[in-house]
Amino acid sequence: MHLQTLLPILSALGTTAAITSKPAHLWATHYNGNVYSLTLKDNDLSISQTLNTCGDMPSWLTLDAHTHTVYCSDETGTADPSTHGSLTALHVRPDGTLREGAVAKTVGGGVSSIIYESAAGKKFIAIAHYQGSAISTFALPIKQNQPSLQAFHFNLTRPGKVDQQDSPHPHEVFLDPTGSFIVSPDLGADLLRVYAIEDGPSGKLSECPSVNITYGSGPRHGVFWADNTDRSADGSTNSRQTAAVGETMLYLLNEIGGTMMAFDVSYPRSGCLSFEKTQTLVPYPDSVMPEGATPAEISRIGDQFYVSIRSDQGFEPSDSMVVLDRSPVDGSVRLRDSASAFGKVPRTFVINRAGDLVAIGNQASATVAIVRRDPKTGDLGGEIATLQVGEPGKVGTAEGLSSVIWDE
Template structure:
C-alpha cells in the first residue's frame, strides 16, 4: 500500500519502498530499490540500493518503457556497431530482478518506445536508423513485428553534422490515444501518425515543420480541464522549449500553432555546448520539467562524504504552465546532480525525481515540492555501471 504525508513546506513524502530500473551503455539493465531510511524524509532520508543486474538487452540499452497495462518492461538496444538493434521484453518482480520474456531484432538505433492502442502495440523511434517501427504486443508480453517506416532527407539541415539524415528521437502518444507524434532531430519535423484502433496500424499524416536547425528531440502533451490541448517541445540544437496549441483535423491529422518559445535557460545567456534534452509533465499537470546537458552551472558537494572533490552539475528547469494560453514561466534552474541528465522521470506522487546522469554513471533522486513545482534536496544516489541512458519508476 502506498501512502504519503504532506509537510508544512508542501512536500509530499513517499513512505514505502519502490523499485526503479536503469538502462546504460554497459549492456545491463540495473534494478534499484529506493526505501525510506531511519532518518526520515530529507537529506539522507532515503536509501537507494542495487538489487539486480539484468543482461540480455544487447550492448547499448538506450530506453526503458513500463507497460501500464501489465508488469512488462520493454528495453530497446541502440546497437552502435551491429547491423540491427533489439527490443526486449521483461516481467518485473517485487524484489527487483527482471525475467526475460522475448527479444526481437529491429532496425538499428532505437532510442524511445511507447505503448499504444490500449496496450495492444508498441512503437519505437530509431535515431541512427532514420526509422519508426511498430509491434503487436502478444498475450505473453512478447512482440511481433507490425510495421517499419524508413525516412529520407533530400537536403541536409543547417547543422550538417547532426542533420545529415532524419533522426527520429522519441515516440509520444497524444491525449486521445489516437495519434503518435515523433520529433525528428535531423529533419526538423514533428511526424504525425494516426492509429487504427482495430489493427494498431499507423498511417503517416502531414508532418509539422519546425524552424530549420531546431533539432527536435523530446516533448509531452497536456490536455487542460477546459478541453484545450498543448504540446511542449524541447529542441536540442536550438536549445529551446516551445509550446504549441493543438487542433485536430478529423481523425487523420493535427495542427500545431506556436504560442510560446524560450531558450531552455529562460533569459539567461545560452552556454556554449549546451544540449537541451528531456521534457516531463508533472503528475498534477501544473508544471513542466526539462533538462539540459553539457553546461555546468553548479559545483556540488560530493555525495561521498570522504571525497572533497566538487561535482560539476548540469541543470534541470521547472516551468509553471498557464492552462489558458499554454505559455510557460521559468520557476527554477536547479542542479541535476552531475553531468549529462539525458533522461529523468517523476514518481506518481510527484514528490521525487529520478535523474539518469549519463557521463557520471550515476542515478540521483531529488525531492520535489508538489505545491510550487521546485526541486529541493538530493535524497539518494547510487553509481551505475556505464553511461546511464534512462531511469524509470515501477509503480
Template sequence: MRWQHLPLGGLVASSVAVNLYVSSYIGTITTLSLCQDANGNYSLTTIAANNGSAPSPSWLEKDGYNGIIYGLDEGLTGPNGSISSYKTPGSGVLKQIDRHVTLGGPVSSIVYNGGKALAVAHYGGSALSSWTIQKSGGLALLQNLQFTLSTPGTIPDRQDAPHPHEALVDPTDQFIVVPDLGADYIRVFSIDPSTSILTQRTPFSTPPGSGPRHGAFFVSPTTNKTYFFLVSELGNTVTSYSVSYSVSNNLGFTEVSSSGIYGNASTPVGAASGEGVLSPDARFFLTSCRNDSTLLIPPFDTSKNHSTALIRSDSLQSWAIDAQTGSLAFVQLAAAGGSFPRQFSVSRDGRLAAVGLQESGRVVIIERDVQAGTWGGFVAEVDVEGEVTSVVWDE
C-alpha cells in the first residue's frame, strides 16, 4: 500500500529499497520491499515467499557477522522443532544452506562469541541449545541444555514447566541470559571463548508469577554501568536491573525501577506484554502489549469491507532511559496497528519500526521521532498470510 508522507531523509532515495523478512505460522518466510519515492511516499510490497522448509516459523535472526538469516520452526505440529540457515541475495529470495531438527519449541536465537556460535531458547522444549556457526553459514549442534521444575509455578497453566522465551548475549560477549517464563528465572550461562560451550550459572529469581519474557541490555554512556531491562508477560511489568559481574563467573541483578506495562495507568485485563527492544541510539526502551485492544485507529484498507469504522488496536510503549541511574520512565502509549504485536524491530537509523501483528496477519511500518523517543504515524502496511511471528530488517 502507498502512503503520502513527507520525506524523513533517513531511509531511502527514490530508486533504493530495503528488504524485510517476515515469518508466519502458516509455514512461510516472506520477503517485503520497503521503498520511499522522491515525494516521500512509502510503499511496502511482497516480492518473494519461501515455503516448505519450516511448518511453523517462529523467529528470524540476522547474523551481523556474515549476513546469514537463521530461521526457527517452533514445531507446533510435532515433538520437535527445526532451525534453518539462509543466504540473503539482493533479489530477496532466500537460499537455504541447511536445516536441522531440534528440541521442541524454539522461539528465539542470538549470535554470540564473536559470531562463532548461536544460542536458541526452546519454550516448548524447556531448553537452551547452542550451535557452532560454520564457514558456510550452516550450523552444527554443540549442546542441548534441558531444565525441569519440581512443582508448577504460581500460574500453573502457564508455568507447568520451564519455558525459556528469549536468548540474549550480554555486552561483554561473556554470558548468555535467558528469561524463563515458566520458572520465573533469568537464567545465566557463561561462554567459553575457545569452544563456545555454555556453562549454567546460578539463575536469578524474578517475582513469583511474573513470567519473564523478553529483555535488552544497556550500558550507560555516562557511568559505564550495565543494566538489564526486562518485560514480564504474566505480570505485565517492565523492570530495570543493574547488572554486576561477580568473581564466580556469574551475573547479579539488582532492581532499579519497575512499572506496569501501561505506566501509571492500570493494565487492561487479559493483556500480555510482548517485545522489548533497545532503540539504536540506546536512549529509549521500546515495548509492546498484546490483547489489550484499548486503542482505536482508522482501517488501513476500506475497500475490503467498504467501512470507515475505527478498528481496535493493541499497543506499543516507549520508555526513557536515565543514563545516570538506569531507571525507566514511561513516555508514551501508541497504537500498534492491529492485534497481537508479538515482535517488532527498528531500522538501523531508528526512524522506522516494523511491527509484526500476529492475529491481524499484517506488518506495519511506523515512524519514530528519534529525539523525543515517541511513536508516530503509520507510513506503510501489507497483509501477510497466516499469523505473523517476527519481522527483521535486511540492512
C-alpha cells in the first residue's frame, strides 16, 4: 500500500550510520485525538505536523496511495446506536503533512480498516468495530456525512470464556490473496468471520460461514500466505483475481489464548473460503507466554513472520518482537529469535516496502521506534531512532499511541 522507497542500508546491521539521504514520511495516531506526521531523515525522526482530527480516539490509518488519501478510524462509541465513531479522509500534501477532508459517522469502536475493490474497479473501505460489535463498509472516496453502504451487527451465541469476551469484538479486517474475500477475527466471539465481495460494481459483501476458533482463544489479527501471487510486506495483493491457483494459508494470532494458528485455505465451488487448521503454537521462547503478556500484531515478508508481544518485558524496560520461519514443506512455523520492541506495549508495527526498516508503535510508552531489518536474513537489528509521540498511556487502557504506517 506504499509508494516511496527508502535507499538501501549503507552500514552493517545495528550500526548508527546514516541510512537515507531522502526523507521518509510516516503517520501515527494517538488516543489523545491527534494524528501526527513524522519525518525520518538520516538517523533522525521528528514530528512535522500535529493535527487534531479523527474524533476523540484516532485508532487506525489506511492509505489509498493512488488518491493520496489516508483514512482514519475513530474508536469512540459502542454498540449503543446513540453513540458513534467516525471515518475521516485526510489528504496527503507533497511534504507528507495532512489536510482534513470529509468526515462520515460510523458505528462506534472502529479499530481496523481495509480498502477493497469491486469487480468493476470501484473502491470501498471495510471497518472492524471492536466495541461496536460490527463490520461496516463505505464507498470511496467518502463525502461529508456519507451513510455506510452496509453494516453487519453481531450478537454472542454463547458466553465468552473471559470478561473481555462480553460481546462480539471484531478486531481486524483484511483481504485474502485474491482480493475477493474479507476476513475478520472476532476476539469476543472466538470466530473468524468471512465475507465474499459480490460480483459487479456494488462493492457489497455477502456473509460466508464463519470459522469456529478454539474457545477462549480471542483471535485478534491474521495474515495470509500464498505461492501464486506477488505480495506486499503485509501479505496483500494489488489485483483482484477470480480464482486462487496454488497453495494458500492463513496465520492467525490469538490475543487471549496467547497462540498462533496455521490454516490451509481452499476455494470450493460454493463461492466461499474453507479453512482447515494445521498447527497451533505459542509464538514465544520455550513456548511459554509470560503471565500478563499477549501477542498483538502479525506481519510477514515471504516466509518470515513477525509478531509483537505486549507487556512481556522481554528486554526490560521494553517488550518484545519475535521472528518466526515458515517451513516450505508443510507450512508450519517455528520461532527463530526475539528482539527488543524498544518501548512498552507494541500495539502495531509496519515494515517498509524495501524491507529494511520496521516502524514499531509502542502504545504505553507512546513512542515510534525505527528498527533495522536485514532484507537477506530477515533478522531484526538495532534501533535507528525513537521518538516520543504524545503522552504515554497506562498499560491496559485505551491510552497512548494507537497506530503507525509508512507513507509509501
